[in-house]
Amino acid sequence: MQRTQQMQYLSIKKLEERLNKQEALTSTQANISKINQRKLEHLENTVAEQKKLILELSEKNNLKNDADIHNLIHSTNSTGENKNRKDLTKSFISGSQKAFIEGVISRPERVVAADNGVAFYAYLPRKELHPAPGHTLIFRSVVTNAGFHYNQHNGMFTSPGNGVYVFTWTISVWDFLGTELVVNSYPVGATYTTGKDVLDIRTTTGVVVVMLNRNDVVYVRVNADSRVSHKGDIWSDFYYKTSFCGWKLF
Incomplete structure (x- = not known):
């Protein structure tokens, strides 16, 4: 009888130890989750601040597209001296924020400086519900625009010269x-x-x-043929990028 009670006591102790360990583990995981949540909130706030700064920079210098940014970088002042991108942003940003903005601004310069080629890639920033037949898709989020021949305001690429071009477009549909x-x-x-x-x-x-001639215009639209049935929504988000890209082959 006494031995049985001792065994039960030991079993209960072991269960209590396991329970304590599990509670400690749960508490640790909860703390880690809180820390990760704070980190995520901090990152979200940082991204929001950087987007605001980019917008302020664009509005301050009347930058409407990538071409304006490129021209601003290479423009000269009244004395003929090159404007410095650091001076451009120095008035209202500093530290890591300035480095972030300068990286965004200098990207078109790096792309164009490669070989003066012609290439672009852009995607829809959000989904479009029930687009009508003949509707032109305007891919406003531009990642690459070497040569600045793609217009994100109307969705059209204008050929800079005669040659053979490659175009590809990806559509995600519900x-x-x-x-x-x-x-x-x-x-x-x-x-x-x-x-x-x-x-x-x-x-x-x-x-x-x-094959294109100079000033030919290329774009993507919903099929305009009335015989083609349409009932879908075009999706574009973090997981699906409805996109349009092209480049000059030779």
């Missing part, structure tokens, strides 16, 4: 939708994306190699 790559007013490529009856988003990519 339900079903057709798109076209258009040169001037003539469709030279088309895709049809469907996720019907699968309750999921589907992605389709089209690629076109085409």
Whole structure:
């Protein structure tokens, strides 16, 4: 009888020790979660501040697009001396914030300085619900725009000279939708994306190699043919990038 009680006592002690260890582990994980949450909030605040600073910089210097930023970097003052990007931002930012802004500003310069080539890549900043047939997609978020021949305000690429060009566009769709790559007013490529009856988003990519003349215009639109059925939404977010890109081959 006494031995049985001792064994039960030991079992209870072991269970209590395990419970204490589990509680300690849970407490540690909770503390780590709180720390990570504070770090995330700090990062979110930092990103918001940097976006605000970029906007202030753009408004202060009337920078409407990447070309304006590039011209500002290479512009000269009344005495003929080159403007310094550090002087540009020095008046209202400092430290790591200045380094961040300078990195953003100098990126177009690095791209263009490579070989004066022609290339661009841009994507939709948000989804578009029920776009109408013939609707031009305007890819406003520009990642690369070497030569500044893509216009993020109207979604159109203008050929800087005769040659062979490659264009590719990726469309993510909920339900079903057709798109076209258009040169001037003539469709030279088309895709049809469907996720019907699968309750999921589907992605389709089209690629076109085409000869262009100087000042030809290229863009992506929802298929304008009335015989093509459209019922979809175009998705573009962190996980799906509906995008448009192109480059001069030779």
